[in-house]
Amino acid sequence: MQALLALAVVGPLVGAVAALLPAPPGLKGRDPDQAVLRHGVTVSGAILLVTLVLAAGFDRDHASTMQATTDIGWIPALDVRIHLGIDGISLPLVVLTALLTFLCALYSYFKMPAGPSPKAFVALILLLESGTLATFAVLDLLLFFLAFEMVLVPMYFLIARWGGEGKQAAASKFVLYTVLGSVVMLLGLLLVGVNSGTFDMVALATDNGRGLSTSVQVVAVLAIGIGLAVKTPMWPLHSWLPDAHTAAPTVGSVLLAGVMLKMGTYGFVRVLLPVAPEGMHTFAPYLGALAVAGIVYGSLACLALARPGAKGDLKRLIAYSSVGHMGFVLLGIASMTPTGVNGALFANIAHGLITGLLFFLVGAVKDRHGTADLDTLAGATGAALYGRAPRLGALLAFAAVASLGLPGLAGFWGEMLTLFGAFDPAGGLSRPAFWTFTAIGAFGTLLTAAYMLVVVRRVCMGEPPARPSGGTGLGTGGQPESEPTGTTGTTATAMATATATAADEGSATAEIADVRPYEFAAWTPLVALTVLAGLWPAVLLGLTDPAVQKLLAGGKS
Numbered sequence: 001m002q003a004l005l006a007l008a009v010v011g012p013l014v015g016a017v018a019a020l021l022p023a024p025p026g027l028k029g030r031d032p033d034q035a036v037l038r039h040g041v042t043v044s045g046a047i048l049l050v051t052l053v054l055a056a057g058f059d060r061d062h063a064s065t066m067q068a069t070t071d072i073g074w075i076p077a078l079d080v081r082i083h084l085g086i087d088g089i090s091l092p093l094v095v096l097t098a099l100l101t102f103l104c105a106l107y108s109y110f111k112m113p114a115g116p117s118p119k120a121f122v123a124l125i126l127l128l129e130s131g132t133l134a135t136f137a138v139l140d141l142l143l144f145f146l147a148f149e150m151v152l153v154p155m156y157f158l159i160a161r162w163g164g165e166g167k168q169a170a171a172s173k174f175v176l177y178t179v180l181g182s183v184v185m186l187l188g189l190l191l192v193g194v195n196s197g198t199f200d201m202v203a204l205a206t207d208n209g210r211g212l213s214t215s216v217q218v219v220a221v222l223a224i225g226i227g228l229a230v231k232t233p234m235w236p237l238h239s240w241l242p243d244a245h246t247a248a249p250t251v252g253s254v255l256l257a258g259v260m261l262k263m264g265t266y267g268f269v270r271v272l273l274p275v276a277p278e279g280m281h282t283f284a285p286y287l288g289a290l291a292v293a294g295i296v297y298g299s300l301a302c303l304a305l306a307r308p309g310a311k312g313d314l315k316r317l318i319a320y321s322s323v324g325h326m327g328f329v330l331l332g333i334a335s336m337t338p339t340g341v342n343g344a345l346f347a348n349i350a351h352g353l354i355t356g357l358l359f360f361l362v363g364a365v366k367d368r369h370g371t372a373d374l375d376t377l378a379g380a381t382g383a384a385l386y387g388r389a390p391r392l393g394a395l396l397a398f399a400a401v402a403s404l405g406l407p408g409l410a411g412f413w414g415e416m417l418t419l420f421g422a423f424d425p426a427g428g429l430s431r432p433a434f435w436t437f438t439a440i441g442a443f444g445t446l447l448t449a450a451y452m453l454v455v456v457r458r459v460c461m462g463e464p465p466a467r468p469s470g471g472t473g474l475g476t477g478g479q480p481e482s483e484p485t486g487t488t489g490t491t492a493t494a495m496a497t498a499t500a501t502a503a504d505e506g507s508a509t510a511e512i513a514d515v516r517p518y519e520f521a522a523w524t525p526l527v528a529l530t531v532l533a534g535l536w537p538a539v540l541l542g543l544t545d546p547a548v549q550k551l552l553a554g555g556k557s
C-alpha cells in the first residue's frame with residue numbers, strides 16, 4: 001500500500017517526462033501524435049488502476065487512521081519530511097482525480113483540442129494529475145504548499161495554448177489571482193510551523209491548536225484561508241473562474257472544476273479545522289456569510305446569463321454555477337459540525353462528478369454547433385437537442401437535474417447535509433446567524449433549479465428544424481450535393497443561393513451528431529457514479545464520517 005500511494009503520486013510525473021522524450025521505434029506507429037496521446041491514456045489508466053487497488057485495500061473499519069503511509073526525512077534543518085498517507089477524507093478525492101484525468105486523456109485521444117504539439121499537452125495533463133494527487137496525499141505543510149502550487153503551471157499553459165477566445169487574458173488572470181493568494185497562504189503556513197515547531201499535519205491535527213495562541217490561530221486562519229478561498233473559489237475572490245472556464249479547452253474545464261477547485265476546500269478541512277480550531281471558530285460566521293453570498297450571487301449570475309437576449313455563454317454559466325455549489329461546501333465547513341463537514345466533503349465529490357459531466361457535454365455541444373452562446377444555440381424556439389440528438393439532450397438534462405440537487409442523485413445529499421449542519425452549528429457559534437444562512441442557502445437551491453431548468457428548456461426543447469428536401473440541391477446537414485453533368489447556370493445559381501441560406505441559418509438548421517462511442521465511454525462512468533452516490537450515499541459517508549469525527553475531536557477517535 002505504501003508503494004502504491006507513492007506510485008500514484010510519482011507515476012504521472014514520470015509519465016509526463018516520458019511524453020516529452022522521443023518515442024522508441026517500436027512504439028511510434030504510423031502517427032507519432034496518436035502514439036503520445038495513447039501514452040497519456042495508458043499512464044493515466046495505470047494510475048487509475050493503482051488508486052482503485054488502494055481503495056480496495058483500504059481498511060474501512062479504520063477510516064479515521066492514516067493508511068499507506070510513507071515518512072522519510074527530507075530537509076532536517078526545517079524538519080520537513082516526505083510524509084504521505086490517506087484516510088477517509090482524502091481517498092475519495094484521490095480516486096476522483098485519477099478517474100477524471102483518465103477520462104480526459106481518453107476523450108483527448110479521439111478529440112484533441114486545437115493547439116500545439118500533443119506531446120506538451122499530454123505532459124501537462126499528467127503533471128497536473130501528479131500535483132493534484134500529491135495535494136491530497138501529502139501530510140507536511142510545506143509539501144502541501146509545493147503540491148498546491150505545482151498545478152498552476154500546467155493549467156496556465158492548457159488555457160493559454162489550447163484554449164479559445166480570450167485565452168491569454170484568462171490564463172494570466174488565473175495565475176495572478178492564485179499566485180497572490182498563495183503568497184499570503186505561505187506566510188500563514190510558516191507562521192503555524194514556526195510557532196508549533198513542526199510542519200507535520202498529523203502531529204498538528206493531534207495537537208488541535210493547543211501549541212498555538214489564539215492570536216496566532218486567528219492570523220493563520222486569515223492568511224491560509226485567503227489562499228484557499230481563491231482556489232475554491234469563494235465570493236468575492238471568484239472572478240478568475242468564469243474567464244478561465246470560458247477560455248479553457250473542454251478537458252481543461254473538466255479538470256479545473258472536477259479536481260482543482262477541491263484543493264481549496266480540502267485545505268480548509270485538512271489544515272484549518274484541526275490545526276487552528278479557535279481561529280476557525282472566530283471566522284466561521286464570516287465564512288458562512290460569504291458562502292451564502294456566493295450561493296445567491298452565482299445563481300443570480302446564471303439566471304442573468306440564461307435569459308433570452310443576454311448572449312450568455314453556456315460554459316460561463318456552468319462556471320458561475322460552480323461558485324454557488326462551492327458556496328454550499330464552504331457553508332458546511334463553516335458550521336464546524338460533523339454533519340456539515342461530511343456534507344461538504346460529499347458535495348465536493350458530487351460537484352466533481354456532475355460538473356465534470358456538464359463541461360464534457362457543453363464541450364460536445366460547442367464542437368457540434370461551433371458556439372456555446374445560448375441565444376445562438378436556442379434560436380427562436382430552442383436548440384431542440386431532444387429531437388436532433390436525443391441521447392445528448394437526455395444526458396444534458398440528466399446532468400442539469402443532478403446539479404440542481406434532485407433527490408436520488410449525488411447532488412442532493414451534499415446540499416442537504418450542509419444545510420442541516422448550518423441549522424445546528426457547533427457550540428459557541430451564533431445560532432440566529434446560521435439559521436439565516438440556512439434560509440438563504442435553501443433559497444439558493446430554488447434559484448439553482450430555476451436557471452438549470454431554463455437551460456434545459458432552451459437547449460434541449462424546441463421544434464427541430466425541417467430537413468431540407470431533395471429538390472433543394474442540399475445534401476445532409478445543408479451541404480450542396482455534387483453538381484450533375486450538364487447542370488445549367490440557373491440551377492447552379494439556385495444551389496449557391498440555397499447553400500448561402502443554409503449557412504446563414506448556421507447551427508440552428510445543421511444536422512448534428514448524437515453521442516459518439518468515445519463520448520459514451522468517457523461520460524458513462526460519471527453518470528453511473530452520480531446515480532450510485534445518490535442512491536447509496538453510505539459509500540462515501542462511511543469513509544468520511546469516522547475521519548471527520550476524529551478530526552473535529554482533536555485527533556481522538
